[in-house]
Every structure is written in C-alpha cells, then in structure tokens.
Amino acid sequence: MNASPPRMGLAGSAPSLLDAARALLTRDLRLLWRRRGDALQPALFALMVVVLFALALGNDPQLQAKVAAGVLWVAALLAGLLALDTLFRGDAEDGSLEQWMLAPVPLAWLVAVRTFIHWATTAWPLLLATPFLAELMHLPRAQLPVLMMGLALGTPLLSLIGAVIAALTVGMRRSGILVGLLALPLYVPVLVFGAGSVAASAQGLDPVGALLLLGAGLIVAMVLAPLTAAAAIRIAVN
Amino acid sequence: MNASPPRMGLAGSAPSLLDAARALLTRDLRLLWRRRGDALQPALFALMVVVLFALALGNDPQLQAKVAAGVLWVAALLAGLLALDTLFRGDAEDGSLEQWMLAPVPLAWLVAVRTFIHWATTAWPLLLATPFLAELMHLPRAQLPVLMMGLALGTPLLSLIGAVIAALTVGMRRSGILVGLLALPLYVPVLVFGAGSVAASAQGLDPVGALLLLGAGLIVAMVLAPLTAAAAIRIAVN
Amino acid sequence: MTDPSLQAPPLLAARGLSFARNDEPVFGPLDFTVDAGEALLIRGDNGAGKTTLLRVLAGLLRPEAGRIEVDGRGTDAPARTRALAYLGHLPALKADLGALENLEFLCGLQGRRRGQSPDAAMGIVGLDGYQDALARQLSAGQKKRLSLARIWLSPAPVWLLDEPYANLDLDGIELVNRMVQAHLREGGAALVTTHGAYAAPPVRTRELVMRRAA
Amino acid sequence: MTDPSLQAPPLLAARGLSFARNDEPVFGPLDFTVDAGEALLIRGDNGAGKTTLLRVLAGLLRPEAGRIEVDGRGTDAPARTRALAYLGHLPALKADLGALENLEFLCGLQGRRRGQSPDAAMGIVGLDGYQDALARQLSAGQKKRLSLARIWLSPAPVWLLDEPYANLDLDGIELVNRMVQAHLREGGAALVTTHGAYAAPPVRTRELVMRRAA
Amino acid sequence: MNLVVRWFHQLGSPPYFDRFAARWAPWCFGLGVLVMLWGGWQGLFVVPADYQQGDSFRILYIHVPSAWMSMFIFALMAFYSAIALIWRIKLCEILAMACAPIGAAFTVITLATGSIWGKPMWGTWWEWDPRLTSELILLFLYLGVIGLYQAIDDRRNAARAAGLLAIVGVALLPVIRYSVTWWNSLHQGQTIRMFGESSMDASMIPPLVAIVLGTKLWFLGSLLLRARADNLEREAGKDWVRQRAGIDTAAERAP
Ligand code: HEM
Ligand SMILES: Nc1ncnc2c1ncn2[C@@H]1O[C@H](COP(=O)(O)OP(=O)(O)OP(=O)(O)O)[C@@H](O)[C@H]1O
Ligand SMILES: Nc1ncnc2c1ncn2[C@@H]1O[C@H](COP(=O)(O)OP(=O)(O)OP(=O)(O)O)[C@@H](O)[C@H]1O
Ligand SMILES: [Mg+2]
Numbered sequence A, B: 001m002n003a004s005p006p007r008m009g010l011a012g013s014a015p016s017l018l019d020a021a022r023a024l025l026t027r028d029l030r031l032l033w034r035r036r037g038d039a040l041q042p043a044l045f046a047l048m049v050v051v052l053f054a055l056a057l058g059n060d061p062q063l064q065a066k067v068a069a070g071v072l073w074v075a076a077l078l079a080g081l082l083a084l085d086t087l088f089r090g091d092a093e094d095g096s097l098e099q100w101m102l103a104p105v106p107l108a109w110l111v112a113v114r115t116f117i118h119w120a121t122t123a124w125p126l127l128l129a130t131p132f133l134a135e136l137m138h139l140p141r142a143q144l145p146v147l148m149m150g151l152a153l154g155t156p157l158l159s160l161i162g163a164v165i166a167a168l169t170v171g172m173r174r175s176g177i178l179v180g181l182l183a184l185p186l187y188v189p190v191l192v193f194g195a196g197s198v199a200a201s202a203q204g205l206d207p208v209g210a211l212l213l214l215g216a217g218l219i220v221a222m223v224l225a226p227l228t229a230a231a232a233i234r235i236a237v238n
Numbered sequence C, D: 001m002t003d004p005s006l007q008a009p010p011l012l013a014a015r016g017l018s019f020a021r022n023d024e025p026v027f028g029p030l031d032f033t034v035d036a037g038e039a040l041l042i043r044g045d046n047g048a049g050k051t052t053l054l055r056v057l058a059g060l061l062r063p064e065a066g067r068i069e070v071d072g073r074g075t076d077a078p079a080r081t082r083a084l085a086y087l088g089h090l091p092a093l094k095a096d097l098g099a100l101e102n103l104e105f106l107c108g109l110q111g112r113r114r115g116q117s118p119d120a121a122m123g124i125v126g127l128d129g130y131q132d133a134l135a136r137q138l139s140a141g142q143k144k145r146l147s148l149a150r151i152w153l154s155p156a157p158v159w160l161l162d163e164p165y166a167n168l169d170l171d172g173i174e175l176v177n178r179m180v181q182a183h184l185r186e187g188g189a190a191l192v193t194t195h196g197a198y199a200a201p202p203v204r205t206r207e208l209v210m211r212r213a214a
Numbered sequence E: 001m002n003l004v005v006r007w008f009h010q011l012g013s014p015p016y017f018d019r020f021a022a023r024w025a026p027w028c029f030g031l032g033v034l035v036m037l038w039g040g041w042q043g044l045f046v047v048p049a050d051y052q053q054g055d056s057f058r059i060l061y062i063h064v065p066s067a068w069m070s071m072f073i074f075a076l077m078a079f080y081s082a083i084a085l086i087w088r089i090k091l092c093e094i095l096a097m098a099c100a101p102i103g104a105a106f107t108v109i110t111l112a113t114g115s116i117w118g119k120p121m122w123g124t125w126w127e128w129d130p131r132l133t134s135e136l137i138l139l140f141l142y143l144g145v146i147g148l149y150q151a152i153d154d155r156r157n158a159a160r161a162a163g164l165l166a167i168v169g170v171a172l173l174p175v176i177r178y179s180v181t182w183w184n185s186l187h188q189g190q191t192i193r194m195f196g197e198s199s200m201d202a203s204m205i206p207p208l209v210a211i212v213l214g215t216k217l218w219f220l221g222s223l224l225l226r227a228r229a230d231n232l233e234r235e236a237g238k239d240w241v242r243q244r245a246g247i248d249t250a251a252e253r254a255p
C-alpha cells in the first residue's frame, strides 16, 4: 500500500475551457440529432403564427404587406420565447445543472456556450425560413434585407436576455407562463428597434441607426448576460 | 386471527364519480390558491402579445383597429396554447397520472373534470380582460359583443382540442414546441370561424352562423374529446 | 389456521404472463399465484424486470401474452383497478400541496379503507407534525412514508409495492413490515420487489426470482 | 501503515458548519474532519439533514455559518469543485443519450482520472453491453450504476455519495464497497450517507450521526 | 458606500428594525397626509384654471407625483437589491421586496390618471406612444418582480432572484425618462423643473412640490410597515417576536 498517498488533484486532469465547451457541443449536437425534428420546431412555430395571422386578417394582401414585418418579428420573438424553456430546464430536472455548478470550469462559460448552441439550433432554421415567411405575408422584397439583418442581430440578443430569465426561473417546477411574463418586457426594446428598422426602410428612411443600436446591445449582452445568468442559476438551484 | 378473511373490496368504499370530481376540484383550487398569481398569467400573456403587436405595427390607430380582432383571437389562442402544457404534464411527471389510471373511476371522467377546471382557471381571466385589451387595440365598440361571444364559445373548444394534444404528448419528456405544432392545425377552424364572425359583423353581415358552428363544435368536442384524451393517455404512459 | 386457498381461488394469479418491449422479451412466461394472507417477494438483479412486472400487473402496461386473474376471474385492466394499489418509483405527490392535502386528494381518487382516516395514517407512517409541510419540502424518506400512507388508506386487497424499502431508515423498514403484516392479517395480499438486502417481513411468503430474458 | 493525518491537514474539514432554511436551522454547528484514506459514514433518520449536509459541502447550498476547508485551506465554493465529486438523488443523465455518450460528456465536464476511460468504467460497474442503451431505457439500479461510473472517473479526491446503495442489488452494494475501498487506497476520501441497513465498507471509517435540529 | 453598509448592518438586527419601523411609520403617514392634504386643497381649489385645458389639468397633481414615484421606487428597489446581493444583508432584501407592490400601485395610478387625462386631451384613452408604452412595461417589470418573489419557496433565494431582475430592469428607467426627447411623442415633454426655471406657470408649482413631498413620506411609511410585516413573518416563532406579541414563552415551554 502507498505510504504517503498522492493528495489533492489526486491523479488526472481538470478540463480546459475548450474541453468543456467541446463536450457540451458534442452532447447537444448528439441530442439534436437524436431528436432531429425538434430543431425545426421554432421555425415551424413561427410559420404557424404567421399562418394564423394571415387567416385571422382575412384575405387582404395589402393589409398583410403593411403588417408583414411586424408579424414576422413577433413570430420570431414568440418562437424564441417558447424555445426558452428548453435552455436550462431539462438540465435542471435531471441534475445536470448541479454537475455544471460542480465542474472545475466557470459556470458563466458553460452558460455562454449553452446559450450560443441554443441560439444556433433554434434561430438559424428560423432565419433560413424568413424569406419564405416574408413571401407568404407579401412583404415588399426591398425590405427583406433589412428584416434579415435585424433578425440576425436581434435573435442572439433575445437568446442572451432570455438566458437570464430562464436561469432565474429554473428552480421552479412549473414556471409556465411566468417565463414569458418576465422575458417579454425585456424583449420589447429589441422588438421596437428591430421592427422599427424595417418600418424606417419602408418609409425610405435610413435603417442603419436602429441596426447599430441592436449591435451595440448585442455586444453588451454578450459580456453581461452569461455572468448574470450564472449568478441566477446559483440562486435558483438549491 | 381471522380464519376466513374478507376478500375483494376488503373493507372500504370506492369513490363515486362525484367524489372523485370533488377531490380533483378541491385539489386544483388549492393548488391555484397556493399560486394565485398563476391564474392571471394567461391573461397577462395575452396582454403582452397585444402589446408586442401594437408596438411592432407602429403607432397607427386605424391600422390597429383593422387588425384588432385578429390580434385578439391569436393572442387568446396562443395564451391557451401555452397554458396547455400545465394540463397533464405536472401530473404525469410526479406520477399522479398513473394513479388516475389506477383509480376505480373512468379515466375519461377525470380528464373531463380536469379539462373543465383548467379552462375555467385559464380562460375566465382572459375573457374578463378582453374588453380592456380590445380598447387598447382600438377595436370598434360595436364588434366587442361578437368577439366576446366567439371567445366564450371558442375557448372551451380550444381547451378540449388541446386536451387531446396534451394527452398525446404527455409521455414525452420535453414536448416544448411540439404541443404547439400539433395543436395549431386543429385550432385553425376555431380561429377561422371565431375571427370570421367578427369580420362578418364588421362588414355588417350576420355573425350568428359562424357562432352557431362554434357552438355545434363545442358540443361534439365535449363528448368525444375526453374519451380520445383518455385513450391517448393510456398509450402515452408506459 | 385454515388455508383459504384450499377453498377459494387465489386473490391474484398470473397465467403464462409475458411482456416484450419492441418485440424484445423483458420477462418470459410467468406463472404464479398469490393467496389472501400471503406475500410474494419478487427478487432479481438490477434490470431483471421487477418494475416492469408490477406495472403490467397494475395495468399500466399491456402484457404481450398470458392473463391476469383476480379472485379467479380474468379481468381487463380497468376492472382490476378496484383490487390493486400500486406504489411505484414516482410518488404521485403534488409538490405544492401539504402532506395531508395530498393524502386527502388521493383518498378521493382511490377510495378509502373503512375505519381509516388520512390524519391517522400520517401518524402511523411517522409523519405526525408534518401535516402542513408542503410535499416539496419533505426529504426522500419522508416522501416515501407519505406514499406508504396512501397505500395504507387504499381499500384495495392487493398491494403492489416496488422497492418500498428504498430511502427508508431502519425504523421505516420496520414500518413497512408491520404494515404488510397487518394488511395480510386482514386478508389482503402484497407483492413486494426488493433486492434482498433487507429482512423480509415475517409473514407467509412466496418468492419469485426474476432473471433477465435475453 | 503511516497515518497521513499526523503529517498533513485533513483532506476535508467542517468547522462550526451550520445550515438554515428560511431561518430555521436544518443542522446545527457541525465539526468534523476526513483524512485521506478515510471514509465518513453519515447516518441519521429520514429528514435528519444528510442530503442537505452533502449539498452544502459540495457548494450547491450556502452554509449559514462556519467554514469548509479542503486540504487545510478555507475555500469558496468554486475553488472546492476541483476537490469534490458529488453523487446526489438526481442522476445527471440525459435520457436521450446512450449510456456511454452520457459518461463521455460528464468526463468532458469534470475531467478524468488518469488511466481510466469511460468504456472501461462501464465494465467496472457491470454495465457491459449497455454502452448504446439510452439512459431512459435503463432500470433504476442501472442508472445508479452509471452514476457510479461517473464518480469513478472523476479526478476529485473527495467523494460525496448520497445513498449510493439505494436501488442496487447485492452485487451492486458490493461494487460500491469495492469502489470506495480502491479510492481510499489511492489516497482519496469518501463521505457516504446511508441508513445503516447495509454493511459499511471494510475501510478506515469515522461516523457522523445527524439528528434533526428542532 | 461602507458607511451605508455599516448603517444597514446596525439597523439590520430584526428586533431593532421592528422597533424602528413601529416608531417611525406613523409619523411618516401623519406628516405625509397633512402635506398632501394641503397640496391637494391648493391644487384643486386655489390654483386658477389653465387657460388651455380648463380644470382638467388639475389631475396633474396626482399624475405627475405618482409618475415620479413609480420610477423612483424602482430605482430604490434596485439599489436595495444590489446591496442585498453584494453584502448579503437580509434587511435590504426585505426592503427591496417591500418596494415592489407600492411601486406597482403608483404605476397603476400613473397609467390610470394618464388615461383619464388623455381622453379630453388627445381624444383617446390609450395610444402606443413611447412614454405610455414604457410606463406600461414598467408595470410589467414590477409584476414580474412580485411574481418571481412569490414563485420561489425560500424567502431569501426568492428575494435575491427577484432583486436580480430588478437590477436588470433598471435599464428601462432612462427610456421612460427620455422617451419624449428621443422619439416624437404625443406626451408632454419636460415641462416641470422642481428647481430652476420651469415652463409652467409659477403658481402651479408649490402645491406640486407639496404633493411630491407628501407621497415620498407616505411611501416611506408604507415601506416601513410592509418591511416590518415581512420581517415579523420571517422571524415568526423566534422568542423576541413571541414576546412582542405578548406570548409568554416561558409559560408555554414549562409543561
Ligand atoms: C396613460 C397615459 C400616460 C402615461 C403612462 C404617462 C406617464 C408619465 C410619466 C412616466 C411621467 C414622468 C416623466 C418624467 O418624470 O420624466 C409623466 C409626466 C407628465 N405627464 Fe404623463 N402620462 C400619461 C398621460 C398624460 C397626459 C394625457 C398628459 C397631459 C396632456 C400628461 C402630462 C404629463 C405632464 C405635464 C408630466 C410632467 C412632465 C415633466 O416631467 O415635466 N401625461 N407622465
Ligand atoms: N422505458 C423503457 N424502454 C426500454 N427499455 C426499458 C424501459 N424501462 C426499462 N427497460 C429495460 O427493461 C429491463 C427491465 O427493467 P426494470 O425497470 O423492470 O428492471 P428492475 O428489475 O425493476 O431493475 P431495478 O432493480 O434496477 O429497478 C431493463 O433491462 C431495462 O433496461
Ligand atoms: N427544498 C426544501 N425546502 C424546505 N425544506 C426542505 C427541503 N428539502 C428538505 N427539507 C427539509 O429539511 C430536512 C432535511 O432534509 P434532507 O433531505 O437533508 O434529509 P435526509 O437526511 O437526506 O433524509 P432522507 O434520509 O429521508 O433522505 C427535512 O426535514 C426536510 O423536510
Ligand atoms: Mg425497478
């Protein structure tokens, strides 16, 4: 038997930041592949909202063209909101989140990686579907690039803000609609600038200002949101 | 010791249909009272959707008045959709649903009672809030009664249809958006007749036909939906 | 002591019962009977199919072949519900209701054994003083005890207990044994899965050893 | 055998550690030390606070007062993570991933003990042949074994095991004992909660008996 | 900052705070009501009618002070929450959470009086104007904070989580304040200055100052009372609470 056994850090290696990120990425991609259909759900949901609207408004292409950008933004926002529940809840329920907190890498880093993956898997299909949805709603073609730019900048911002809210509510068994209630007020500025940029371009004004504001918001959120979300998770898991 | 012990139905009484319904009602009201705020959430969510739309459409009262009925119907529908997840999922996760299946009363009866309670607690606050939301969207006052009638007939129908979908997906761990995807196509007819009745009255036509159709659908669903949902639960729990 | 099984059909019987998942057999054709006043101890390694068997008997899963008889009559799952009480891995407790409120609801659902009340049952399982504690605030063992109180209140003659001893302290294990004993004395029967790490209750006992069907 | 505790500070020590929920004390001020090569058996009735203690030690809950020292140094929760591996009531398994895939992810997250691989660990815990089975398809005991494999792979010297024996068959109980023994031999330490129904592992053991602080 | 922390620490002993709140709350209420009564009387009956709006402008004396309070209280709530999160001072958690319902009430009053005023002024109850909308969103944030606080079981964790949300939500305050300058808005621009030159008739100002002061005092009173109630609830069962409630602890323990 070993007379003076090795102590602390016994035998083995702690993972680097990149190791942990790679592990998380592999896991999430595997899960995504296992439930391929799920990745399309936000896009499909947005499609459904658009269709519902088109039906509720009756067959009036001109009216539709007027409200198209707004409806598309709201649809994207609601789809993102619904997907929010899958951000941390599954991991909280099966105890994975506890292990995240106990891992030798910063929780904020894991949160950031997870949020990025979540955004990529839910928002990209939606972005791909946008031109098609825009066509359905008779959005004037000229406005499409602005809409796409706005969504490309806005959806990661929505995901980051959403991560904070999802983290705050992760300790609750059935958060239900509460997540929406907490997230939507914070989403409003994104919506205002996002939909505003399209409206501006529709009126022949310059949409760049609103888009720049979205970009600035995104940069700030990239720094602050993971830290805040990590703090929220530490509060919520108990 | 008893030489020939009593057998089967050992000692005690099975509950009657009314007993079981009363127990379920008491339980749900207690849970509701324990989390009072939750009852308002669907109404608040509908309000949020209305706010989002109003903002996304820009400040244009005339345009808003035109789309108001559609927005309100979509908002009610989405709020009902989100609330759907709480219909059976909680009971499935903690094993209550197993006990429902093993109770000496028909599962369909329990499902019907639960769906009714769920409808009452989620839709009534929403109905109460509707006049207020309509005012926010500048809906012409004359159309309000038709809208209210439509929602009063339509929301229980939505709940019943939703119960079937919720039952089908109850076996899945994270149904997330899937519920929405399955439910929305079935919701479409309700939306078409509901929003259609308001549109008809806006054009000075008679909305009664559409409302009668909603009523007929409601009666059919009241009979068939609980049976179907019960069958779906038996399939899903395994 | 006269043996009721000589005069009457067994309380619960499985005839050639088998179950398969995705066409893979989980347990082979099983034949066993459980008489009134008798316990059946189901043993087997992890993954042997004990939980699955109990769920099939309860009617939560549909058997692949064979039949389940209660009191000598083959019955379908809904008809069996009056005769069976099932304690599974899930506690069937609402996290936001108090312990007593949970019991009251479950009694409303499953009926109640004559002469028993939820409040008294809480005392029996050693949860006196926790009447108003929310279920979410109970420890693992306390939750198990609350589930045992539900079983105790059930009017059903046959108990299906899946690992009732897990998470319980020594006092709790003793409690389960006393409960089973009292239930059998009144003419009930119990099927208990266990890993054999615990003492079996001192009652008339049969054993069923399960092995993975591979 | 030289006693390392004579030359070095204890691997894990609690000094006046207490925890309260909503200002109600759950466990009183506790003082204990665990040396390398030593196991601490935490006993107590249902609801005594064993789980809570382990979660406080792991850093999942914040103590009300007192400090936790690792290797003689008081540390905050994040710094402690390198030294601790925690097995709780929740398995931390993704239901839709295969057993091996689950282990691989957890290794990426927590690091890996030198000379061990997820595949080999599956064999050690008796899950050979279940590499590709989805976690959701495992029985209660098989899930527990998979969690044990994770602990086995962790490079952390201190194991916090909450009811590791629950749901395991006799063979599984033996497995836990062998794992703990091997870990201690390499200079690790283990804190194990149990209800005393099982044989304690044959290693140098201290005991901590908890009582509800009322 | 250290001074503030030390003060909270000193005040933070639950029995001490209980006595403090019990002593000062009535004074705050009494003084607040007096000042508000004077301001209200002046505003409603003494100040001459507006040459444009007639008498309908008088609702300003409710609208403006409550609008200011709705924002001030949110900022204060975030401030308390930040202290509570950083230094883990329980009293600050209690104070922060006591702010929320009061602030929500003031927000509702602002929205209601604004709507009532809007009908004669703009011909509509509601318009999706930046300031109106942002004030509505402030109400949602308040409701979110309250909802989150109630949804979590452990009081301390609940207060921390809700406090975090309050801190995040502070970003909304400048939007409300400057929305009239950033966007073209229906709503009146910055017209009133408490100090310095105001673009409002000078005779209208003193009653407004009085009511603003009165609402502050009133708020302080109800903050103390709410915090005291929460404090007592959390400490229920402790000896000092039983003593204060007149329960003889020794006698109860004897048998
Ligand atoms: C629902 C509708 C309304 C809402 C939500 C609302 C909200 C607000 C808010 C938040 C403030 C405080 C702004 C600050 O301190 O920077 C404010 C101030 C004020 N509001 Fe309104 N308001 C509404 C309607 C009206 C109407 C109809 C009038 C009259 C035409 C009005 C006149 C004023 C005035 C004069 C001030 C003081 C402005 C200053 O700071 O100098 N408001 N309102
Ligand atoms: N939902 C499921 N889908 C597919 N296979 C399953 C499922 N549940 C269990 N199994 C498999 O069926 C077999 C029997 O499982 P069961 O849960 O009945 O075992 P058990 O005897 O109760 O084991 P334990 O003692 O570990 O609880 C196991 O091999 C398990 O992997
Ligand atoms: N989330 C919670 N909220 C409030 N009280 C809790 C919570 N979790 C546990 N408790 C209470 O704290 C006490 C200790 O619980 P804990 O889970 O630590 O007990 P334990 O010793 O692990 O018991 P067991 O052997 O039954 O697992 C119990 O009385 C329990 O009711
Ligand atoms: Mg099992």
Ligand SMILES: [Mg+2]
Pocket (backbone or CB within 6 Å): C139, C140, C141, D050, D051, D052
């Ligand atoms: Mg425990």
